[in-house]
Structures are given as C-alpha cells and as structure tokens.
Amino acid sequence: MSRISEERKEILLRRYGSKNINSGPGKVTPPAPGGRRPGGFGPRGPRGHIGGGKPKNAMATINRLLAYIGRDKIKVLFVFACVLSSTLTNLAGSYLLRPIINNLVDAKSTAQEKISNLVLGILTMACIYLVGVICTYLQQRIMIGVSQNALVKIREELFRKIQKLPVKYHDTHTHGDVMSRFTNDLDSVGEMLNNTLSQIFSCIINLVGTVILMFVTNWILALVIVVTIPLLVYVGNLIGKQSRKYFIGQQQALGAVNGYVEETVTGQKVIKVFSxxxxxxxxxxxxxxxxxxxxxxxxxxxxxxxPVMGNLGQVSFALSSTIGGILCLTANFDIGGLTIFTNYSRHFSRPINELSMQMNIIFAALAGAERVFEVMDEAPEKADPEDAIEICAEGNRVEGAQIIKGEVVLKNVTFGYEPGKTILKNINVTAKPGQKIAFVGSTGAGKTTITNLINRFYDIEEGEILIDGINIKNIKKDSLRSNIAMVLQDTHLFSGTVRENIRYGRLDATDEEVIAAAKTACAHSFIERLPQGYDTVLEGDGANLSQGERQLLNIARAAISKAPILILDEATSSVDTRTEKYIERGMDRLMKDRTTFVIAHRLSTVRNADRIIVLEHGEIIEQGTHEELLDMGGRYYQLYTGAVELD
Structure with missing residues (x-):
C-alpha cells in the first residue's frame, strides 16, 4: 500500500474537506485563472462556501422564514393551539394523580369509595390524555403541511430567481454551490419547520407549566429544583458546544469522503492509465x-x-424526594402532592435537554436559510427599457416585431469582466447579412467574450453593438437571444427523447422540421440506428451517446432555429476528422443566409470565412480573408503554417 506525505494529507483535507461541507455528490472543480467555466462563459469566480456555520443575522432570517409560514396563518395558529392543548393536557393528567393517591391513602374513605374514585380518576385521565393524543396528531399533520407549503414557495421563488440571474452570477458561483442551496440548505430548513418550531413551543410551555405546578404543589420543593436550573443549563451548553464543533468536523470529513469517491469513480480510466x-x-x-x-x-x-442531563435530573429527583419525605413527616405535606412533584422533577430536565438538542438543527437551518436568501437577494438582470423593441427574422415573422436581416456591428467596444481588468480593447467588427466571420487567436484573447457581448450576457463598458442599426440595449433580451442560435464547445442535452432535444431550439417545430434539421447536421443517419430512433430517451446528459453524437444533436438544435444570427464556439472540436468533414458540409447549408460568427482552433475550418479576425490580448491585430492573411505573413500565417501554436 502506498504511503502519502503529510503535505499531501493537508492538500486532501483542504481540497475535499472544509470547502465541501454537505456539498453532496457533485464535483467542484477548482478555479483556473482566466479560464472559462465548463458550462458557461467568462472567467471563473471564487469557489463558493457550501453549508455549515452559524447564521450571520439570525433575527432577520427568522422573520423572513416566519413570513413564509405566515401565509398559512390560520393553520399555524391552530397548530400552536394544539401544541398548547397537548402540553396542558399532559400536565393536567399528571396533576390528577394527586387527588387519586390522596383518596387511596385516606383512612376515612371506605373501600367502595376508594374504588369508585379510582375508576373515575382513571377515566378522567384517559379522556384528558386522549384529547392530548388527538391534539398531537393534528399538530403534526397540519404542521407538516404548513412547512411543506412554505418549502414549496421558497423553492419555487429560488428557482425563478435562478432563471432571472445574469450569466455573471453563474460564472462566479460553482454549480455545486448552487445545487447545495436547493438540496442541503432547503432540507435543513424543512427539518426545522417540520418539527423544531412546534417542539420548541411545546418545550417552553412544558417547562413554564411544570415550574408553575411545582410552585403550586409545594414552593419549598420548587425552590430546590429551581436552584439546579443553572447547573443543567451550564452542563447542557458545555456539551452542546463540543457536540456542535465535532458534528461540523464530521460533516466536513463526510464531504471529503463523498467528494473523493465521486472524483475517483468519474476519473477511473485516468487512474488506471497512470496506475x-x-x-x-x-x-x-x-x-x-x-x-x-x-x-x-x-x-x-x-x-x-x-444520559448526563438525565443523571442531573435524577439528582434533582433524589433531592426533592428526600426533602419531600421530610415535609410529609414534619409539615403535613400530602402523599399525593409528593408523588406528582417527584414526577414533575423527573421530567423537569427533559424540555431543557430537548431545547439544547434542537439548537444544532436551528443553527444549521438558519445558516441554510441565509444562503438561500442570499440568492434571492441577488440583483437580477437589468430590466428592459420601457421602449425596448422586439425583432424577428423574415422567415419567422412576429406581430409588432421589427424584421432584421442580421447585420451585426461592433463599434469601439471595450469590456472587462472585472473593474480595472480590460479584456477587449476598442474592437471594431462589421458583419454583413449572410457573412461568415471567424475569430482566431490564443486562449484568453477574447474570442468567446465577443459572442457573450452580442448576446448581452454582459453589458459593455464603452462603445456599442448594433443589429441592423439598432443598439442591442434597446432590444428586448428575450427577443435578441431568440434570434441568435448558438452551438457551444461544451455539449448539454436535457433528459428526454432525441426529438425533444432537437426541438428545444424551436418548441413549435414539426416532426418533419426536426428530421430536416438532423439531416442538415449530418445526425439523421446515426439517430436512425438508435434503438427507438428519434424517440430514444437520452440518459444523463446523453451518456448513451458518444461525444461527437452529442455535438451533432446540439448542431441540429441550432439548425432547427430560424434565428438569422448563428454563433459556433468550437462546434466541431469534439468530433473526429471524418465526422468533421460531414459536419462542414452541413454547416455550409446551416450558415446559408445567416450571419455567422465562428470561433475555432482548427484553422482548416475557417478557410472559407468571409473575414478572419485575429485577436491577441483583447485587440484585433489582423483581419482579412484566408488568402489575404497568408500573403501578409503575420500572426495568422505563423499559426496556419505551424511556426507558432495556439496555446
């Protein structure tokens, strides 16, 4: 068995441990400076903290949670009435033991009177406890409904907010962090709402009621019990602090194991290749x-x-029993009173114990709720101006929308993802309708950033972007993006059939149009060979397809769109050379009469572009046709001939 160094141990704990508390099975890839997210755009952001910790503003979070519960105000009031009734019946039932026992030990009562009073007392207690059982049942049943209603509202609001957040948010938060808010954080909130709130209320009533009844029964014995309260609280708090600390450590270690298992299972081939x-x-x-x-x-x-709290309770029980016995002998304290008092003293520590045990759940739930509310409080995408217009293509007319041909102009565009860090510098590009514009250059030169700006995933700092002479800031975002089709380097397929995934590009497309789009993308032949053809259900992001086949479906999805503007971001990077040649023929048909922006590392795929733009460090250093750039003998010539390589 290999041995691992202390340094490696620290790396393992740091990588999989504290950063992955409750992160679940999803892998969180560490950020790469200047790199793009696997499934998004722009620079990666800092790795989000997942789970654990205490709430920063507990009262504000509690009030916000209560607002969700308050939507079922009548039910909540009924639940608390049931909790109050259940607790009071439990206390009253115990108190009824006093007259029953006193009657049994009363020498003046006849045997018949004692039996009749005993039967009556038992029946009365049974009725009281039955009411308590019914109230407890109603309390649990209704509270679960209230809490689940609240969770549904929170979950729906959170999901709606996720859909409205700008791409920048997803670029600066890991997918695992966002998923954790939907799962672990909401689960901890649900656990608290289901049981903890009503249980805390019950414990408080039980504690107050028990203390009152103990003073009513015998104030001297009550003072003896009250004196032990600070000791119970101190010990419970001491153990609770240690317990919280070690439970947090346990969750960190559990997250480390889960993360490591997931990563090693996913990378099993790599592990075997390198032995x-x-x-x-x-x-x-x-x-x-x-x-x-x-x-x-x-x-x-x-x-x-x-057990510690129980033993401390036994100390209180022993003290009250001893002193109570003395009072029975010296101060005419009745036997029934001593019996119920010792019963109360035995159960006195239980609500304190339960309250201390609930604090872990409360802290975890409030911390989770804060993380959920953080997302809800994020600023959404800027709203469209009131006078924003809609646009459409000639072949996809929309009533009231302005028809565009697809001319795209970038004028003096300057942009940076972060203040003070400029990515693009004074970019000027003009794409006439139907033209094919290719961007080439080193990784990080700004190629993908330009396409992000055209989609208005980010707003530019200086300059303007025009579509048919209209500033994109004056176009409704939904309308703008529905007229731009994209094929990304990273494929993503949704759960469903092949037909549904292709139709995702235009939901009202007919089956004939779906097949035509597949043929355009050279995907029809392999789809026909699938077990159910176009009705084959895809598994886990298309896991039952090869990487190339998944990309072909993405291309077909873009083909079915009637968008006049097309963006291809390394669309053929995941397919082999033979498949690429088929795709290129399909792409030519796909790009016909569309303004197309192509990002490619394989320079052979952009030779037929109307204009090739060479970017370096966010600036345009060369542009022209393939032949013109080769004649210039500059950067493009060096890249094409292999004198230098794209990094």
Missing part, C-alpha cells in the same frame, strides 16, 4: 480514517448529552 490505484486507495483510507475519528467524537458527545 495510481495504490495511491488512490491510500488516500481514501486516510480520508476514511479521518471521518471515523471525527464521527466517533461527534457521536460520543451527541449521545452523552441525554
């Missing part, structure tokens, strides 16, 4: 042992709180 099985097992054993140690501590402190 790292022994190293991988050693690293997993280290993480697993770390989880074992932290789980032992967490479970130990989590399990001792109940």
């Amino acid at each position: 790292h099985e022994e190293t991988t097992m050693a690293e997993f054993e280290f993480l697993s042992d770390d989880l074992r140690q932290k789980q032992m501590k967490a479970q130990f402190f989590g399990s001792i709180i109940a």
Whole structure:
C-alpha cells in the first residue's frame, strides 16, 4: 500500500474537506485563472462556501422564514393551539394523580369509595390524555403541511430567481454551490419547520407549566429544583458546544469522503492509465480514517448529552424526594402532592435537554436559510427599457416585431469582466447579412467574450453593438437571444427523447422540421440506428451517446432555429476528422443566409470565412480573408503554417 506525505494529507483535507461541507455528490472543480467555466462563459469566480456555520443575522432570517409560514396563518395558529392543548393536557393528567393517591391513602374513605374514585380518576385521565393524543396528531399533520407549503414557495421563488440571474452570477458561483442551496440548505430548513418550531413551543410551555405546578404543589420543593436550573443549563451548553464543533468536523470529513469517491469513480480510466490505484486507495483510507475519528467524537458527545442531563435530573429527583419525605413527616405535606412533584422533577430536565438538542438543527437551518436568501437577494438582470423593441427574422415573422436581416456591428467596444481588468480593447467588427466571420487567436484573447457581448450576457463598458442599426440595449433580451442560435464547445442535452432535444431550439417545430434539421447536421443517419430512433430517451446528459453524437444533436438544435444570427464556439472540436468533414458540409447549408460568427482552433475550418479576425490580448491585430492573411505573413500565417501554436 502506498504511503502519502503529510503535505499531501493537508492538500486532501483542504481540497475535499472544509470547502465541501454537505456539498453532496457533485464535483467542484477548482478555479483556473482566466479560464472559462465548463458550462458557461467568462472567467471563473471564487469557489463558493457550501453549508455549515452559524447564521450571520439570525433575527432577520427568522422573520423572513416566519413570513413564509405566515401565509398559512390560520393553520399555524391552530397548530400552536394544539401544541398548547397537548402540553396542558399532559400536565393536567399528571396533576390528577394527586387527588387519586390522596383518596387511596385516606383512612376515612371506605373501600367502595376508594374504588369508585379510582375508576373515575382513571377515566378522567384517559379522556384528558386522549384529547392530548388527538391534539398531537393534528399538530403534526397540519404542521407538516404548513412547512411543506412554505418549502414549496421558497423553492419555487429560488428557482425563478435562478432563471432571472445574469450569466455573471453563474460564472462566479460553482454549480455545486448552487445545487447545495436547493438540496442541503432547503432540507435543513424543512427539518426545522417540520418539527423544531412546534417542539420548541411545546418545550417552553412544558417547562413554564411544570415550574408553575411545582410552585403550586409545594414552593419549598420548587425552590430546590429551581436552584439546579443553572447547573443543567451550564452542563447542557458545555456539551452542546463540543457536540456542535465535532458534528461540523464530521460533516466536513463526510464531504471529503463523498467528494473523493465521486472524483475517483468519474476519473477511473485516468487512474488506471497512470496506475495510481495504490495511491488512490491510500488516500481514501486516510480520508476514511479521518471521518471515523471525527464521527466517533461527534457521536460520543451527541449521545452523552441525554444520559448526563438525565443523571442531573435524577439528582434533582433524589433531592426533592428526600426533602419531600421530610415535609410529609414534619409539615403535613400530602402523599399525593409528593408523588406528582417527584414526577414533575423527573421530567423537569427533559424540555431543557430537548431545547439544547434542537439548537444544532436551528443553527444549521438558519445558516441554510441565509444562503438561500442570499440568492434571492441577488440583483437580477437589468430590466428592459420601457421602449425596448422586439425583432424577428423574415422567415419567422412576429406581430409588432421589427424584421432584421442580421447585420451585426461592433463599434469601439471595450469590456472587462472585472473593474480595472480590460479584456477587449476598442474592437471594431462589421458583419454583413449572410457573412461568415471567424475569430482566431490564443486562449484568453477574447474570442468567446465577443459572442457573450452580442448576446448581452454582459453589458459593455464603452462603445456599442448594433443589429441592423439598432443598439442591442434597446432590444428586448428575450427577443435578441431568440434570434441568435448558438452551438457551444461544451455539449448539454436535457433528459428526454432525441426529438425533444432537437426541438428545444424551436418548441413549435414539426416532426418533419426536426428530421430536416438532423439531416442538415449530418445526425439523421446515426439517430436512425438508435434503438427507438428519434424517440430514444437520452440518459444523463446523453451518456448513451458518444461525444461527437452529442455535438451533432446540439448542431441540429441550432439548425432547427430560424434565428438569422448563428454563433459556433468550437462546434466541431469534439468530433473526429471524418465526422468533421460531414459536419462542414452541413454547416455550409446551416450558415446559408445567416450571419455567422465562428470561433475555432482548427484553422482548416475557417478557410472559407468571409473575414478572419485575429485577436491577441483583447485587440484585433489582423483581419482579412484566408488568402489575404497568408500573403501578409503575420500572426495568422505563423499559426496556419505551424511556426507558432495556439496555446
């Protein structure tokens, strides 16, 4: 078995541990400076913190959660009435033992009177406890409905907000972090709403009611019990702090193991290629042992709180029993009163114990709720101006929309993702309707950024972008983007049939148009060979297809769109050379009568472009046709002939 160094151990704990608390099975890839997100655009942002911790503003978060519950105000009031009734019936039922016992030990009562009073007392207690059981049932049933209604509203609002957030938000937050807010954080909120709120209310009423009844029964014994309260609170808080600390460590270690398992299973081929099985097992054993140690501590402190508090309660019980016995002998304290008082003293520590145990759930829920509300409070995409117009293509007329031909002009465009860090510098590009414009250059030169700006995923700082002479800031975003079709380097297919995935490019497309689009993208032949053809259900982002086949479906999705502007971002990078030649023929048909922007590292794919623009460090250094650029003998010539390589 391979051994791992202390430095490697620290790296493992840092990479998979504290940054992945409750992150679940999704892998969170560390950021690469200046790189693009796997499924998005622009620079990666900082890695989001997932789960754990205490709430920053507990009261504000509580008030906000109560606002969601308050939408079912009548039901909530009924629940609290049931909690109050259930708790009071439990206390009253216990108190009824006093007259029953006093009657049994009363020497003046006859045997028949004692039996009749005993039967009557038992029936009365049974009726009271039955009311309590019914109230408890109603409380649980209704509260679950209220909490689930609140969760549905929160979840729906969160999802709606995600749809309205700008691309910049997704570029600066990991997918795992966003998913964690929908799953782990909302689950912790749901756990608190389901049981904790009503249980806290019940514990408080139970505690107050027990103290009142103890003073009513015998104030001397009540003072004895009250004196022990600070000790109970101190011990419970002490153990609770240790328990919280070790449970957080346990969750960190659990996240580390889950993250490592997911990553190694996903990268199993790479592990085998480089023969790292022994190293991988050693690293997993280290993480697993770390989880074992932290789980032992967490479970130990989590399990001792109940017996410790129980034993402290037994001390109170012993004190009250001893002093109560003395009072019965010296101060005419009745036996029934002593019986119920010792019963109350036995159960006195239970609500305190339950309250301390609920604090972990409350802290986790409030911290999770804060993370959910952080997303809800994010600024959405800027709203369209009131006088914004709609546009459409000639072949897809929309009533009231302005018809465009597809001319795209960038005038003196300057842009940076972050203030003070300029990515594009004074870019000027004109694309006539039907022209094919290609962008080439090194990684990070700004090629994809230009296409992001055309879609208004980001707003430019200086200059303007015009479509048929209209500033895109004056066009409705939905209308603008529906007239731009995109094929990205990273494929993404949704759960559903092949037909539904192609139709995603235009939902009202007919089956005949779907087939025509597939033929255009050279996808029809392989689709026909699938088990159910166009009705074949795709698994897990098209896992039952090859990478090239998935890209062909993405191209078909763009083909079915009637958008007059087309953006191809390394659209053929995932297919082999033979398939690429078929695609190029299909692309020629796809790009006919469309203004097309092509980003490519394979310079052979852009030779027939009307204009090739060479970018370096956010500036245009060369532009022209393939032949013109070769004659210039500059950067493009060096790239094409292999004198230098695209990095």
